[in-house]
Amino acid sequence: MTNSQSRDDLVAAARSWIEGDPDPESRAELEAVLDREDFDDLAERMAGTLHFGTAGLRGIVGAGSNRMNRAVIIRATRGLADYLLAAEPGLVVVGRDARLSSPQFLEDTVAVLAAAGLAVHYFEGPVPTPAVAYAVRVLGARAGIMITASHNPADYNGYKVYAPNAVQIVSPVDRDIAQAIDRVGAANQVPRLEDPLHAEGVERIDDALIEQYYGDLEVARAGGQADPDMKVVYTPLHGVGWRFFAEAAARAGYRHIIPVPAQVEPDGSFPTTHFPNPEEPGAMDLAMELGQSQSADMVLANDPDADRLAVAVPTGNGWVRLSGNQVGCLLADYVLQHAPSEPRPIVVESIVSSPMLGAIAEAYGARFEQTLTGFKWIWNAALDLEAAGEGRFVFGYEEALGYSVGRAVRDKDGITAATVFADLASACKKEGISVGDRLAALYRRFGLWVSTQKSIVRPGREGAEHRPRWLGATPLVALELEGQARVLVRPSGTEPKLKIYVDLRADLSEGDDVQAVERTALDAAQGIAEETAAFVGLS
Numbered sequence: 001m002t003n004s005q006s007r008d009d010l011v012a013a014a015r016s017w018i019e020g021d022p023d024p025e026s027r028a029e030l031e032a033v034l035d036r037e038d039f040d041d042l043a044e045r046m047a048g049t050l051h052f053g054t055a056g057l058r059g060i061v062g063a064g065s066n067r068m069n070r071a072v073i074i075r076a077t078r079g080l081a082d083y084l085l086a087a088e089p090g091l092v093v094v095g096r097d098a099r100l101s102s103p104q105f106l107e108d109t110v111a112v113l114a115a116a117g118l119a120v121h122y123f124e125g126p127v128p129t130p131a132v133a134y135a136v137r138v139l140g141a142r143a144g145i146m147i148t149a150s151h152n153p154a155d156y157n158g159y160k161v162y163a164p165n166a167v168q169i170v171s172p173v174d175r176d177i178a179q180a181i182d183r184v185g186a187a188n189q190v191p192r193l194e195d196p197l198h199a200e201g202v203e204r205i206d207d208a209l210i211e212q213y214y215g216d217l218e219v220a221r222a223g224g225q226a227d228p229d230m231k232v233v234y235t236p237l238h239g240v241g242w243r244f245f246a247e248a249a250a251r252a253g254y255r256h257i258i259p260v261p262a263q264v265e266p267d268g269s270f271p272t273t274h275f276p277n278p279e280e281p282g283a284m285d286l287a288m289e290l291g292q293s294q295s296a297d298m299v300l301a302n303d304p305d306a307d308r309l310a311v312a313v314p315t316g317n318g319w320v321r322l323s324g325n326q327v328g329c330l331l332a333d334y335v336l337q338h339a340p341s342e343p344r345p346i347v348v349e350s351i352v353s354s355p356m357l358g359a360i361a362e363a364y365g366a367r368f369e370q371t372l373t374g375f376k377w378i379w380n381a382a383l384d385l386e387a388a389g390e391g392r393f394v395f396g397y398e399e400a401l402g403y404s405v406g407r408a409v410r411d412k413d414g415i416t417a418a419t420v421f422a423d424l425a426s427a428c429k430k431e432g433i434s435v436g437d438r439l440a441a442l443y444r445r446f447g448l449w450v451s452t453q454k455s456i457v458r459p460g461r462e463g464a465e466h467r468p469r470w471l472g473a474t475p476l477v478a479l480e481l482e483g484q485a486r487v488l489v490r491p492s493g494t495e496p497k498l499k500i501y502v503d504l505r506a507d508l509s510e511g512d513d514v515q516a517v518e519r520t521a522l523d524a525a526q527g528i529a530e531e532t533a534a535f536v537g538l539s
Contacts, residue, residue: 007039013046014064020186023070026063033063052076052178054170054376058149058158061101068101068149068157070108071187076159077109078190079181080143081116086180090142093162093205095123095132097148097305098240098266101157102126105147109159111196120202126240126266128306129160130413134213135205137166137410151237151277151303154270165383166410168376170469210244213408217248217416220406222338224423226253227430231296232422235260235287237276238267239304241415248419258294260287270304278303278310279324279401288312288319298425298435302414308401309414311421313435317515325354325451326439328397331417332357333442334424335395335405336364344391348378350398351476352488352501356449357397360442367391371470373490375402379410381470399451399501440514447484447505448514450521454500454529455492479532485525487532502528 014030021027033041045064050057050072057076059068084090092113096102106122113120121139123131129146136144144162152158161177163169169177184190193199232249234257236242242264249257262272263286270276273283278301291299291312299312299319312321322330332347339345345366349357350373361368367390371377375396382393396404402412405420428438443449467473479487488501506521508514 010039010042010046014042017046017065017071020188021063021069021071022074022188026069026071029063052079052174052181054168054174054374056158056160056169058152058156060155061157062155068159070104073105073108073159074112074187074190074192075184076181077112077145078116078184080145080161080177081113081118082183083177083180084118084142085116088142088164089118090164091119091121091139093121093132093135093139093141093144095127095129095135095144095146097129097146098126098238098268099147099149099154099157099304100268102147102268105157105159107196108192109145109147110202111192111194112190114193114196114199114202115191118201121205122197122202124197124204128240128244128302128413128415130307130409130411130415131210131213131244133162133166133168133411133413134216134409135209136162136164137408138209138212141166146305148305150305151275151279151308153275154268165380167379167383168374168411170376170380214248214251216406216408217419218251220408220416221252221420221423222335224252224338224420225426225430226423227426228253228255230254230422230426230429231256231258231294233258233260233287233291233294233296233299234418235263235284235299235301236266236306237273237278237283237301237304238263238265238270239276239302239306240266241302241306244306244415245300245302245418248415249422252419252422254422258290258296260290262286276304278308284310284312284321288321291319297429298422300418300421302418303401306414307412309403309417309421310401315434315436315515320436322435322439323451324397324399324401325356325449327401327421328399328403329354329356329360329442329449330424330435330439331397331403331405331421332360332395334420334427336360336366339364339394341365345394346382346385346391347394348381348396350374350378351471351478352490352499353397353399354449354451355484355486355503355505356442356446359446363446366394369470372472372474373398375404375411377470378404381468383410384468384470436514440508443508443514444510448508448517448521449503449505450518450525451501451503452522452525452529453502454526454533456498456500456533481528485528487528489532489536500529500532502526502532504528
């Protein structure tokens with residue numbers, strides 16, 4: 001194909017997309033790209049379509065088939081509706097975060113579902129992603145849809161789908177829905193109801209469901225006792241978390257929750273942080289500065305859709321942000337300490353998370369399992385293990401700040417995790433120790449595990465044995481090194497990155513400087529990551 005032919009194909013595809021786009025703003029946006037003959041931009045927008053997979057849809061908001069926009073949402077929702085109607089029609093739950101495009105995307109989603117004859121229950125305002133997962137389970141819905149791009153920058157949005165078991169969809173359901181979407185015609189030909197949020201068969205989810213969620217959160221606390229004098233600085237990073245965490249914490253007995261003023265209200269433009277991911281450097285700076293000035297006991301941060309949790313604590317050398325693995329192992333130990341021994345507790349982690357959890361689980365006699373990355377696999381493993389009589393799920397986590405405490409929400413839940421971590425810190429305070437002291441005690445018992453990750457960005461367009469479904473075939477290379485160290489290499493599921501994970505164990509004795517041993521081990525782990533990148537030719 002010649003360059004001229006390629007350009008002609010792109011222009012033809014863009015013209016066809018414009019003709020089928022019901023949104024005058026995105027039509028004008030794509031027309032402007034054509035008018036200025038920006039073929040590089042046009043190729044990014046029109047070379048293919050946004051892929052629907054187990055993570056649903058996620059991408060930059062803008063005009064074109066390879067962007068998140070009303071036309072893409074309308075076609076995706078019609079495809080999902082056709083899939084449901086052909087299989088087993090039923091109720092669909094819909095919610096959204098506080099991103100600028102989310103209200104319109106939710107309205108279009110409800111309009112298509114209702115026009116297709118499906119019953120819809122929706123959240124009127126912005127809610128955490130775990131609220132939608134919770135509602136799917138409690139209401140017995142056939143599917144759930146959450147409009148969110150989670151912790152991505154402001155110019156992104158996404159579309160996440162839950163299955164009838166209240167867990168995010170897995171293969172082959174994603175493939176079947178994608179094929180149904182491919183059969184949908186132009187978006188402006190898809191039937192939609194006018195004023196869908198007040199249509200017959202469409203109901204607003206009232207506050208009673210959120211009340212029930214708070215009740216189940218109390219069960220997940222397993223008798224945890226709040227220290228009412230504890231000072232906690234909290235940030236939702238301009239997301240939806242504040243209203244929900246403030247209420248949960250107040251009901252638990254916490255009286256000094258101090259929000260970061262500049263970040264407390266939902267704001268989809270994210271004015272104080274370009275990348276509202278608490279893992280990103282600088283994202284928690286305002287919260288940690290407030291924690292320092294307020295002499296707080298800890299800082300808690302949720303990402304914008306409140307399904308992740310980050311923690312920072314004061315030490316003798318200033319404030320330190322705990323890693324996802326550190327928070328996960330601390331929570332696992334705390335949860336197992338309070339969980340009944342019968343039925344046998346089940347704990348699950350993603351394969352790229354710390355091996356330390358396996359040692360903790362063994363010490364408590366818990367059933368331990370690893371899965372592919374994603375809570376869709378963690379929770380499907382949990383449900384399969386429970387169905388097989390292996391025990392009862394109590395905790396799951398993955399290193400990217402995701403935690404599931406208890407059985408109410410079959411996904412990661414940053415609100416419940418934040419409340420239970422506050423209980424953990426309260427228990428430490430009652431014992432006269434710090435969170436860091438409790439972590440050091442775990443290290444002395446199970447070894448000091450450090451984990452590091454190296455990401456290699458490549459932007460652009462470009463077995464016979466029986467295995468459980470949560471450990472199916474996936475592009476992953478695992479290397480086991482001496483001393484229980486390991487290296488994992490895999491592509492990211494949502495970004496143009498190759499990720500290298502290194503986990504390394506060091507011994508910690510009484511009297512050792514924890515931070516010094518940790519720094520030495522982390523330096524060694526980072527060296528292994530660099531050597532691995534060089535070995536595969538991507539340094």
